[in-house]
Amino acid sequence: MAALTLPASAAPTAGCAVDYTVQSQWPGGFTANIAITNLGSPITSWTLSFGFPDSGQKVGNGWSATWSQDGAQVAAESMSWNGALATNASASVGFVGSWIGQNPEPSSFAVNGTTCTGSVISPTASPSSSPTASPTPSPSNPSGPAPQLRVSGNKLVTSDGTPYRLLGVSRSSGEYACVQGKGLWDNGPVDQASVDAMKTWNIHAVRIPLNEECWLGLNGSPSGAVYQQGVKDYVSLLVANGINVILDLHWTWGAWTNGPAWHCTDVHATCQKPVPDAQYAPQFWASVASTFKGNNAVVFDLFNEPYPEAGADWNKTLGWQCLRDGGTCTGISYEVAGMQDLVDAVRGTGATNVVMVSGLEWANDMREWLQYRPADPTGNLVASWHAYSFNACASAACWDSQIAPLAQQVPVVLGEFGQDNCGFDYMQGLTNWADTHGLSYLAWTWNPWGCTSGAVLIKDWAGTPEPGVGEGYRAHLRGQNPYPTR
Structure with a gap:
């Protein structure tokens, strides 16, 4: 050395x-x-x-x-x-x-x-010299349990009304491992050491994708009570360590036969579908909400990345109507659960947890979100936005015209973002923009899959960052405080 x-x-x-x-x-x-x-x-x-x-x-x-x-x-x-x-x-x-x-x-x-000399050098100063400036504050590592959250105007706030931002990562595997014979977390750790690794990055929020059929015990292994207990245990560990959790409905039931060849046609929850199904999604959210009601450190992301307009020849009006109201939607072979159905399922349990609702085009198109947002008697509704470098809205000009006006009305959570290589330039510009506009954001993904085409942050479960993307995002997170006014 x-x-x-x-x-x-x-x-x-x-x-x-x-x-x-x-x-x-x-x-x-x-x-x-x-x-x-x-x-x-x-x-x-x-x-x-x-x-x-x-x-x-x-x-x-x-x-x-x-x-x-x-x-x-x-x-x-x-x-x-x-x-x-x-x-x-x-x-x-x-x-x-x-x-x-x-x-x-x-x-x-x-x-x-x-x-290099290997020592700290202090310059000689006269007795009348001014004192040196204080060092930059260290990251605000989570201490104590994660805060209970609610919506106030266009901000997420803690129980005492203090503004708060969800800053962190998505942690994939709960959506796919159970239906692929890989257990619940794809052999990745969900212990204290793995959470401590997250805390070294100054992570304050973790988004956990889930599988509808595994939660309800309809398909996969583990499923049902064992799957639910695994999720509850991991949520409890994260919250106890000061990390808020977003539970995301990622993979759902329903055959999608009208899309391009690369879309999944399996009726089971083995891939991303265009919209949630009326068969099981309301039942899923009623069960999840019953499990976590009273713990408002947990946020509910109702559906990952909707694209119902694909079945209607990309007619956005039909897409927004399908997303909100569900029912029989053009080009979709199964009965759809709209966002209003899912909000009603959550609130019907008495849960007041913050709920995230996406837009169209894989959650990237938010232009008519305000017009088609579902009704929520608690007022704890936020807009869920995704923004990858390959999406249509992937520039500051688009964010200024489409996202900034929305963020002036409701809280916006950037639930997923990344770029199509292993660099950090697009993500740096996006996080800087989000910081300026007070948005929450969670990068995809905290999984050591090897970064060959982007969207992988770590090299191992100890939190060693991938060069470029991981190092850049870690450095950025370490400079952030989830309490934007402190």
């Missing part, structure tokens, strides 16, 4: 540490990861530099920095999303390299032109 030292002119105190690790090596090639930790006062950007000991060593593709090489000298400049490092904060960068003959590790590093 070597250490980096920042120049005294850049901050009242300086000092950093670097850990250079060759993660894998093969004849002629290798991958390296470099962890940089700021030991001094906060900095806003950095340039890491070092020299390769052997002339045959070269940097190829790199991530989480802008890489360059001149002869044996290498430089890595911070990105817009990872340049700011608070005291004791870290950034991780890496690259794929090549070598000829041998591959020794660099022994000397520098940042912003200053050679």
Whole structure:
């Protein structure tokens, strides 16, 4: 390990540490990861530099920095999303390299032109010098149980009326594992250690997709009481650790035979359907609401990503009517449960939990949400929006025209978002926009599936971030406070 030292002119105190690790090596090639930790006062950007000991060593593709090489000298400049490092904060960068003959590790590093010394440097100051600025506050890690939530105007608030944002991740597997013979959580941990890993990212909310048939005991293994108990146990653990939970109805019953070939035609809950079914979805929500009523730290996301307009040749008016009112919908072979049916099922149990209702086009089109929102006697209704880089509404101009006016009327929760590669540029722009407009957001997904085409945040259940997307989102979350006014 070597250490980096920042120049005294850049901050009242300086000092950093670097850990250079060759993660894998093969004849002629290798991958390296470099962890940089700021030991001094906060900095806003950095340039890491070092020299390769052997002339045959070269940097190829790199991530989480802008890489360059001149002869044996290498430089890595911070990105817009990872340049700011608070005291004791870290950034991780890496690259794929090549070598000829041998591959020794660099022994000397520098940042912003200053050679590493391995100590914190405090500049000499006269007795009349002004005191140094306070370090950037550390992330507001969850402590105590998650807050009970309700809607007030266009904000989510805690029981005492304090504004609150749901900031976190979706944790997939509860929707598919039971019907694919993979248990309930696809062999992933749901223990205290796994929750502690989430807390190191400053995660305050987790969205859990569920399977309708597994919950009701109609299909899959585990199903029925065993499945329900597993969900209840995980929810209890998260809430006890200060993390709000969103329960999302993701996979449902009903054959979808009118869509493109890639759509699922299985009548069972083995994939995403265009709208929930009247056969079982109201029963599902009545059961879930009965289970969690009285615990308003839990939020109900009524249906993941509706697209009923696909069955009506993309007629949006018919799509909105189908989504709200259900019944017999054009191009859909099963009886539909509308959002009003599902709100009624929840409220019929006496549950007052906050309820999320989506828009059309896989929850990306929210333009007529206000006109077609279901009635809710409790007023605890929020708009559920999804925004991936490949969706139709995927630019700040669209968000300004379609989402900002909605967010002025009701709380908007960005229940899923991501981009179609493993970078963070689109997600950075979206989260910055959401922060400015007071939206909640949860990225897809907290699952170690390997990021090859995007939407995967972690490399393992310990929370090691994927380069680019995971590192960027972790750094962004660590700079957020769910209490926007504090």
